[in-house]
Amino acid sequence: MKIEQITLHHVRMPLVSAFETSFGRQHERECILILLRSEGLLGIGECVADQTPGYSYETTGTASHILKDFVAPLILGREVQDAADFQRCVEGIRGHHLAKAGVEMAIWDLLGQRAGHSLREMLGGVQEKVRVGVSVGIQETTAQLEQVVDGYLADGYQRVKLKIKPGRDLKDTAAVRKAHPGLMLQVDANSAYTLETAQALLPLDGLDLLLIEQPLFEDDIWDHRKLQAQLRTPVCLDESVISLRHARYALEMEACRIINIKAGRVGGLSEAAAIHDLCRENRVPVWCGGMLETGVGRASNLALASLPGFVLPGDISASDRYYIRDLTNERFTLNPDSTIDVPAGPGLGVTLNLPALNEFTLTQTTLRA
Numbered sequence: 001m002k003i004e005q006i007t008l009h010h011v012r013m014p015l016v017s018a019f020e021t022s023f024g025r026q027h028e029r030e031c032i033l034i035l036l037r038s039e040g041l042l043g044i045g046e047c048v049a050d051q052t053p054g055y056s057y058e059t060t061g062t063a064s065h066i067l068k069d070f071v072a073p074l075i076l077g078r079e080v081q082d083a084a085d086f087q088r089c090v091e092g093i094r095g096h097h098l099a100k101a102g103v104e105m106a107i108w109d110l111l112g113q114r115a116g117h118s119l120r121e122m123l124g125g126v127q128e129k130v131r132v133g134v135s136v137g138i139q140e141t142t143a144q145l146e147q148v149v150d151g152y153l154a155d156g157y158q159r160v161k162l163k164i165k166p167g168r169d170l171k172d173t174a175a176v177r178k179a180h181p182g183l184m185l186q187v188d189a190n191s192a193y194t195l196e197t198a199q200a201l202l203p204l205d206g207l208d209l210l211l212i213e214q215p216l217f218e219d220d221i222w223d224h225r226k227l228q229a230q231l232r233t234p235v236c237l238d239e240s241v242i243s244l245r246h247a248r249y250a251l252e253m254e255a256c257r258i259i260n261i262k263a264g265r266v267g268g269l270s271e272a273a274a275i276h277d278l279c280r281e282n283r284v285p286v287w288c289g290g291m292l293e294t295g296v297g298r299a300s301n302l303a304l305a306s307l308p309g310f311v312l313p314g315d316i317s318a319s320d321r322y323y324i325r326d327l328t329n330e331r332f333t334l335n336p337d338s339t340i341d342v343p344a345g346p347g348l349g350v351t352l353n354l355p356a357l358n359e360f361t362l363t364q365t366t367l368r369a
């Protein structure tokens, strides 16, 4: 497939409600939407970098730079056979996984459209709908948190993840657990603790949580091993697993018992699928993380989460949990059994809502072969 043109849209969209994590509160979410043109087809990808480097060192600013000045020149006018071929093209670019993953997604979309296969079929997904949960931000008070959780349970979500940080951990989590004894509940600290301050998390062991996500430094594996040894609850790594190699390190070190897989963080869907395969061989459960994606990234996450090793509910909520107006014409809704249908159309199986894309675009750049 010859890549003839790349258009980058830096977009900013209002969130339905503010989202607060240990690294900050956001009312809007940014990303880079990537449009690839090849042989009369339009492939779409979402680079999940946000405005600030709170989750990852990458931002919409660094991703724009890397995509425009380094990735685009390597693929424009070139025959790109498949995702592996794309990764070979860009292997000289160190890091910048979120940027590369956005382009790989658009290549999968092109490949699927050309072959008439859905992304799910191409990746080897086995589920036509996937189990999902909701990620709940830190609220002003514990009482407000309980209200927000009640609202999501009324919507039908059967698994809840609470964002925590030092000082807003045990009390919040215990209150939600007390109100909902049978709920599938988990927490995510986004690297807010050190091995020392994480001692405050040990009582979480009594709350029957599915997992504790990324308590320690975003690049740490070794201290997570020490913390996991102190906990009955599985530690789940997010930020620190940036490649198949890092997934292997984490499993060999027994730093975690569960892995959250995000295609963006690991440089693309192909690496994400490889991590899935490794975990499955080792009988380590995985689940699909989220980055507040638009309908484009959501379609990709649903296809990935349809692989057989994704045995825990993903952070893939319905479109209306995030955006009143989305970038895709298709909207994703929650089924009564707390699942979302995996798109079945060719490629990602979604189409762009161009007026919405134009409304939310801050800047747009087109590069040609």
Ligand code: OSB
Residues within 6 Å of the ligand: 055, 134, 135, 188, 190, 238, 289, 290, 291, 292, 293, 315, 316, 317
């Ligand atoms: O750590 O999982 C995370 C959102 C942005 C950045 C990091 C994370 C998250 C979430 C939201 O938890 C998951 C979602 O998309 O619903």
Ligand code: MG
Residues within 6 Å of the ligand: 188, 190, 213, 214, 238, 239, 260, 289
């Ligand atoms: Mg996380």
